[in-house]
Amino acid sequence: MTANESSTLGDATLELHRRLQSIYPPERLLTKRGQLAAYESDGLTVFQTRPLAVVVPTSAEDIVATVKLCQELGVPYVPRGSGTSLSGGCVPHAEGIVIALNRLNQILQVDPVQCTAVVEPGVINLEISKAAAPYGLYYAPDPSSQQVCTIGGNLAFNAGGAHCLKYGMTSNHVLGAKVVLPDGEMVELGSGGLEQVGPDLLGMFVGSEGLMGIAVEITVRLLPKPEAFHTVMAGYPSLRAAGDAVAQIVASGLLPGAIEIMDRLSMDAATRAVGVAYPADAQAVLIVELDGTTETVEIEKRALQQLIDASAATATLVAATAEQRAMIWKGRKSAFSAVGLISPDFLVQDTVVPRTRLGEVLEAIEALSRETGIRVANVFHAGDGNLHPLILFDGRVQGELERAEALSARIIRLCIEQGGSITGEHGVGMEKREFLPDLFGAADVDFMRRLRRELDPGEVSNRGKMFPDGEAPALRVVGLHPLESQGIASRM
Amino acid sequence: MTPDVEQQIEDWSQTLRSAPTGQRFLVSGGGTKPSLLTGTGTGTGTGTGTAEKRIGSSLPSGSGSGRTVAEQSRALAESDGAAPQTLDTRGLSGIIEYRPAEFTITAYAGTPVSVVLEALAQHGQYLPFESPFHVATGPEERSDDAGRWRRADLAARTTIGGLVAAGINGPGRLRHGGLRDFILEVRYLDGEGAIRRGGRRVVKNAAGFDIPKLLVGSCGRLGVILDVTFKVFPRPLDYLTMRVMSENIDSTIEIIATLTTHPWDLDALEVQPDGSVLIRLAGHSDALVKHGQRIQSRLSKYYSSFLTGPQQHQAWTAYADWLWGEADHAVARVPVSLRGLFDLDESLDEMEIERAYGSGGNVAWLRWLPSSENPGTRLKRLHKCLCEVKCCGQVIQGLGLGSWLGAFPGQAFYQHLKNVFDPRGRLGNF
Ligand SMILES: Cc1cc2nc3c(=O)[nH]c(=O)nc-3n(C[C@H](O)[C@H](O)[C@H](O)COP(=O)(O)OP(=O)(O)OC[C@H]3O[C@@H](n4cnc5c(N)ncnc54)[C@H](O)[C@@H]3O)c2cc1C
Numbered sequence: 001m002t003a004n005e006s007s008t009l010g011d012a013t014l015e016l017h018r019r020l021q022s023i024y025p026p027e028r029l030l031t032k033r034g035q036l037a038a039y040e041s042d043g044l045t046v047f048q049t050r051p052l053a054v055v056v057p058t059s060a061e062d063i064v065a066t067v068k069l070c071q072e073l074g075v076p077y078v079p080r081g082s083g084t085s086l087s088g089g090c091v092p093h094a095e096g097i098v099i100a101l102n103r104l105n106q107i108l109q110v111d112p113v114q115c116t117a118v119v120e121p122g123v124i125n126l127e128i129s130k131a132a133a134p135y136g137l138y139y140a141p142d143p144s145s146q147q148v149c150t151i152g153g154n155l156a157f158n159a160g161g162a163h164c165l166k167y168g169m170t171s172n173h174v175l176g177a178k179v180v181l182p183d184g185e186m187v188e189l190g191s192g193g194l195e196q197v198g199p200d201l202l203g204m205f206v207g208s209e210g211l212m213g214i215a216v217e218i219t220v221r222l223l224p225k226p227e228a229f230h231t232v233m234a235g236y237p238s239l240r241a242a243g244d245a246v247a248q249i250v251a252s253g254l255l256p257g258a259i260e261i262m263d264r265l266s267m268d269a270a271t272r273a274v275g276v277a278y279p280a281d282a283q284a285v286l287i288v289e290l291d292g293t294t295e296t297v298e299i300e301k302r303a304l305q306q307l308i309d310a311s312a313a314t315a316t317l318v319a320a321t322a323e324q325r326a327m328i329w330k331g332r333k334s335a336f337s338a339v340g341l342i343s344p345d346f347l348v349q350d351t352v353v354p355r356t357r358l359g360e361v362l363e364a365i366e367a368l369s370r371e372t373g374i375r376v377a378n379v380f381h382a383g384d385g386n387l388h389p390l391i392l393f394d395g396r397v398q399g400e401l402e403r404a405e406a407l408s409a410r411i412i413r414l415c416i417e418q419g420g421s422i423t424g425e426h427g428v429g430m431e432k433r434e435f436l437p438d439l440f441g442a443a444d445v446d447f448m449r450r451l452r453r454e455l456d457p458g459e460v461s462n463r464g465k466m467f468p469d470g471e472a473p474a475l476r477v478v479g480l481h482p483l484e485s486q487g488i489a490s491r492m
Numbered sequence: 493m494t495p496d497v498e499q500q501i502e503d504w505s506q507t508l509r510s511a512p513t514g515q516r517f518l519v520s521g522g523g524t525k526p527s528l529l530t531g532t533g534t535g536t537g538t539g540t541g542t543a544e545k546r547i548g549s550s551l552p553s554g555s556g557s558g559r560t561v562a563e564q565s566r567a568l569a570e571s572d573g574a575a576p577q578t579l580d581t582r583g584l585s586g587i588i589e590y591r592p593a594e595f596t597i598t599a600y601a602g603t604p605v606s607v608v609l610e611a612l613a614q615h616g617q618y619l620p621f622e623s624p625f626h627v628a629t630g631p632e633e634r635s636d637d638a639g640r641w642r643r644a645d646l647a648a649r650t651t652i653g654g655l656v657a658a659g660i661n662g663p664g665r666l667r668h669g670g671l672r673d674f675i676l677e678v679r680y681l682d683g684e685g686a687i688r689r690g691g692r693r694v695v696k697n698a699a700g701f702d703i704p705k706l707l708v709g710s711c712g713r714l715g716v717i718l719d720v721t722f723k724v725f726p727r728p729l730d731y732l733t734m735r736v737m738s739e740n741i742d743s744t745i746e747i748i749a750t751l752t753t754h755p756w757d758l759d760a761l762e763v764q765p766d767g768s769v770l771i772r773l774a775g776h777s778d779a780l781v782k783h784g785q786r787i788q789s790r791l792s793k794y795y796s797s798f799l800t801g802p803q804q805h806q807a808w809t810a811y812a813d814w815l816w817g818e819a820d821h822a823v824a825r826v827p828v829s830l831r832g833l834f835d836l837d838e839s840l841d842e843m844e845i846e847r848a849y850g851s852g853g854n855v856a857w858l859r860w861l862p863s864s865e866n867p868g869t870r871l872k873r874l875h876k877c878l879c880e881v882k883c884c885g886q887v888i889q890g891l892g893l894g895s896w897l898g899a900f901p902g903q904a905f906y907q908h909l910k911n912v913f914d915p916r917g918r919l920g921n922f
Contacts, residue, residue: 113749114830136753158698171702172673181905189902194665194854195827197886198922199714200672201902203705204909207698224755251593253616253726292757295779352694356593384696421697428699439699444689447682447912448701454912455905466700 013052016075016097020053023065028056028103039098042083042090043145046347046401047430051078051092056100060180060216066099067214067461068184076463079210081122081150086348087429089157089209093463099214101152107131108217115222116175116192121152121215128220137222140167143425144333155215158207160425162258162332165383166291167223169425171206176219179205182212182456192219209427210462211452226257226291230301231325234308235282235315239263239366239378242284243359245311246382249288250355252307254300257291259383265342266335266379266390273338276331279315286313286382287328335379336390343375343392345401347408350426351415355385361418365389365411374407386424387415413438433468497584497600501687501718504579508685508716508918516576517918519712521602521654576920579716581653587611588719589693596676596693598721601653608652618727621671622662623655624815624850624857653717659709660825660888662812663760663772665851666752674723675704680715683914693721706909711894713920714913728759728774732784733799733807736769736791741837744769747791748830748853756787763849765814765859770807814848815857816889822871824897826856826878826885839877843870862891871895896922 009017020029030036031053041048052075057063070077076096083090092098104120107127111117112135117128125146128139142161143149149159154170155177167173176190190202205212236242242261249259262270262285267278278285288308290300308316319325339346353361362378365387369376377390389411393404412422412435422428422435437445449467453459508517584602591597592615599608605623612618656678661670677691690703707714738744747769751761759774771787773780781798788796799807815823828836830853840847840858848857860870871892878885878898885897900906900922910921 111831112753115752136755158702160696160698164696168669168673169696169698171705172669179905181908185904187902187905189905191827191829191884191901193827193829194670194851195661195825196659197709197825197827197884198659198896198900199710199906199909200659200705200708201905201909203672203708204702205905206705207702212701224753226757227755247593250595255726293755293779293783295783296757296775299776299779352696354591354594354694356591381696385694386696419693421692421694421699423698424696425698432699436700439692440689443686445700447686447688448703450912451701451909455908 012073016052016073019069019073020055020066020097023062023069024055024057028058030054030056039080039083039092039100042080042085042088044086044088044091044348044429044431046395047088047091049092049094051094051096051098054098054100056103058103060178060186063099063180063214063216064184064186066097067180067182070097070460071183071458074458074460076460078462079152079156079214081153081156082124082145082148084145084149085153085157085429086350086426087157087423087431089427089429089462089465090153091430096463101150101214104152104216105150110135110137110222112137112222114193115224116219117222118217118219119151121150121155121218123151125149125151125154128222132222133225135222136225138225139173139220140223141170141173144336151218151220152215155206155218156208156210157425157427160381160386162260162329162381163289164425165259165381166255166257171203173221174202174206174218175221177202177205177215178217179212180214180216182461186216190219194221207427209429209466211466212455213461228292228294228297229257229319229325230290230297230304231319231328232288232304232308233278233317233319233328234286234288234311234313235279236284236286236312237282237314239284239362240359241312242286243362243382245286245308245313246358247356248311249304249307250383252303254290254303254307256288256304256383258287258289259381260287260332261285261378261380261382262287262332262335263378265375265377265392266339267331269338269342269377270331270335272341274330274334276327278331279317282314284378287332289325332379335377336388339377339390339392342377343394345393345395345404346377347391347393347404348426349387349389349391349408349411350423351387351389351412351420352424353385353387353415353418353420355383357418357420358382358385361387361414361420364414368407368410368414372403372407374404376407381424384424385420409435428466430465433466436466436468493588494586494600497586500583501681504716505681505685505687507577508681508683511577511685511918513916515918516920517716518576518578518920519657519716520578520580521582521651521657581651581716581718584653584718589721592617594695595724595726596695596721597724598677598693598719599652600719601651601656601717603652604648605650605652605655606648612724613727616727617724619671619674619722620664620668620725621674622664623650623660624662624812652720656708656717656720657710657712658888659711661851661855663762663850666761666854667757667759668725670708672705672708675708675720676723677721678704678707679718679720680707681718682715683916683918687718688715691721695723711922713922714910715919730775730777730780731759731804732773732780733804734771734773734784734787734796735799735807736771736794736796738763738767738769738794740767741834743794744849745830745833745853747794748849750790751787752830752852754790756783758852761852762811763853764811765846765848770811772808811848814859815850820861820890821859822862822887822890822892824858824874824885824887826858826883826897827854828856828883829854832881832883835881836877836883843873843877845870845874856885858885867891871897 076093080090101122105122109118176192375392380388393400581602584600588598760772
């Protein structure tokens with residue numbers, strides 16, 4: 001830190017830095033502006049705040065000491081994995097610090113007999129499957145960000161993915177966690193196996209968005225890799241037609257591993273990004289994947305083909321090789337980032353509707369898009385009604401962000417009215433705080449907040465997230481970050 | 493929504509609100525195993541559901557395992573004197589909403605599980621986690637061996653809320669997930685009488701804290717469950733069961749490890765009390781036999797046979813009857829891991845405790861006949877044994893009912909939550 005920089009810091013900040021120095025060596029305590037820039041925002045870049053410091057623990061003890069210090073000084077902390085949150089879940093607090101967990105990235109154990117892995121929170125999702133692969137096992141939840149996001153972040157958000165339709169969310173696959181509670185006490189939740197006795201404390205912790213403490217060691221379930229896959233891509237003349245096909249497939253009693261939909265805009269983006277080809281005239285494609293034993297897939301694929309033939313599909317492609325299958329998934333999983341190629345900025349929405357209302361809601365979203373003149377791309381987990389409208393805008397144009405957000409809010413309310421939810425997998429974070437009462441009602445939100453305050457009276461752990469209030473001073477900047485425009489730093 | 497049920501809920505809410513400090517409440521379901529666990533027992537026809545038992549099971553029992561029910565009830569009387577008031581949820585009965593196309597169902601807590609299962613069956617759907625006495629093999633048959641619990645009766649008596657509060661899964665847990673993975677929404681009364689709701693009736697929802705999951709296994713200690721929404725699954729078209737004979741625990745563990753590390757999509761994998769292993773496959777009949785033969789050839793060093801039709805049904809019924817136990821047996825449920833199975837099994841041998849291992853070796857069901865001279869001895873030894881291996885378990889039937897055995901991981905976290913759900917401890921403690 002230069003003399004100039006430190007002279008502008010207040011006494012409290014200097015005291016905080018001094019105390020943190022007693023826990024962290026200089027290379028794991030970041031306080032310089034340039035160092036902090038990378039931590040100012042997460043996957044939802046419209047929120048940006050500079051923290052007072054970033055610490056990089058390498059042990060659970062570091063975390064305990066840090067959390068206790070934060071409680072003592074009343075300094076809020078934000079746990080951070082890879083920072084890919086799309087709801088502003090790990091946006092820093094201006095008067096707080098970031099606890100960056102990336103260095104806690106050891107796979108401590110892969111147990112091929114019990115089919116479990118014990119990992120540190122900063123381990124990347126896909127690394128678990130890689131470590132388990134020699135035993136024919138894998139870690140099932142597959143968020144599109146799985147090459148970069150951490151298991152700790154997945155746990156905090158109960159992350160989902162395309163294959164969660166059949167295999168369930170992160171919560172279904174987390175068997176145990178060592179957790180540092182907001183008061184610094186370490187507890188073990190879950191049995192490490194499939195069964196447990198007493199209230200499901202682990203189930204309560206998963207999805208608590210960093211508000212109930214930090215997971216420092218996580219036991220996950222591993223599954224044998226399915227023996228056979230059958231992946232089909234079918235083109236439809238409209239989103240609604242694709243949505244109706246989903247309802248038919250679900251109602252048939254088939255339980256595919258994944259059912260996904262991409263609309264024309266997302267297809268075009270994916271083609272530009274990774275070169276996947278889609279049926280030229282289709283306004284939507286449906287991706288359905290069956291998995292299981294050879295015998296079962298053999299039978300189910302016929303049933304699926306009949307359903308698709310009976311639907312309004314105009315073209316069907318069956319993946320004949322593992323490469324073709326991989327290509328279909330590459331296109332699907334690249335879609336979010338690919339949309340960045342067709343629009344300077346975009347908001348990723350994440351709402352849920354009852355599956356039978358899919359077609360209807362998609363049409364309503366199209367109508368809203370036409371009405372407002374804002375382009376909306378749709379790419380989503382159709383099988384469980386989890387929509388991801390991508391709202392495209394140009395942040396350099398005055399007022400566009402606000403208009404995009406207004407549209408986003410209308411979509412969220414529409415989904416609540418239809419009996420759905422405000423988030424299926426990205427969490428509430430900072431983005432959806434205001435909508436929590438719309439979903440649960442003020443009294444139940446208040447009750448949740450009481451739970452939070454019982455564990456953390458000063459709301460030190462991830463302050464300003466999940467619950468509606470005006471107190472979290474997140475700076476909102478559009479376009480280039482100030483440091484970027486000054487050429488000091490670039491975003492990760 | 494049923495008006496008189498809603499009125500009952502309002503009345504309870506009022507009762508809880510206006511109750512004096514010190515007043516205890518016990519939530520009661522159908523009086524079968526899970527609801528006894530919640531501190532109830534409205535009579536099971538065998539004389540076990542006495543008032544004494546109701547009181548006993550609501551006691552903090554982590555340290556009190558092995559105390560007789562009478563001892564526990566005296567302790568309660570000494571501790572606060574007030575007789576607990578029972579809230580019998582059987583009056584809260586009926587399916588509130590069933591949307592087959594959405595694969596979700598909502599029912600009042602007191603609805604018999606059989607009613608829910610029958611409604612689902614009409615649309616080819618089911619609750620895949622199964623409760624141990626609703627093991628799926630085909631159409632239900634009545635069995636009424638004298639001296640045994642009758643499963644059909646149980647299905648009619650067990651309440652859906654009791655199932656949630658007890659948090660007990662059956663064989664389907666291994667493949668499809670537990671009750672915790674299928675619960676979407678719950679309406680409940682907290683200890684202060686406020687009517688609350690957690691979760692929402694959609695199959696995917698990441699908003700807010702996951703209160704429905706927390707209430708699974710809460711045994712009535714955190715709230716009075718009023719209604720529940722589940723996600724359901726299509727029921728498999730057909731089943732095939734294989735029985736594999738195993739000579740000892742080593743080979744049993746080897747069989748389990750071989751089966752669970754291969755992509756065979758087993759629908760269930762249970763080790764019976766006699767040591768034989770039941771493997772259930774589910775799906776299209778055309779695929780099942782071929783699939784089974786592949787497994788059989790993989791396990792060729794063990795003797796195995798296929799069970800279909802009535803034979804299959806009989807095998808699972810007998811197993812469920814065993815899990816349920818006979819009325820005078822004590823039964824405990826202990827989550828375990830495959831690696832810990834060998835040592836545990838050895839200790840159980842020493843303690844002369846019968847056992848079955850469910851969900852691919854993830855849970856042990858222990859059963860014993862308390863001796864008449866020293867009824868609590870085995871329970872105490874078991875408690876000690878589980879403490880040593882850092883496991884925990886719970887007595888779910890018979891002497892010491894509801895007692896917590898072994899360690900209580902995460903207790904500090906639980907206590908914080910309890911302080912908010914039930915600050916005055918009206919719903920009892922573990
Ligand atoms: C291109 C792209 C695609 C995506 N696709 C999906 C998808 O398909 N499905 C999906 O669910 N999400 C998806 N996401 C969102 C995001 O990747 C997930 O939410 C992921 O779980 C976040 O992991 P992370 O390591 O980046 O966590 P972060 O963003 O760093 O943190 C997320 C939240 O978790 C908290 N946290 C982090 N670590 C811990 C810990 N150890 N203990 C307690 N709290 C902690 C943070 O405080 C924050 O609130 C996508 C994001 C991007 C950018």
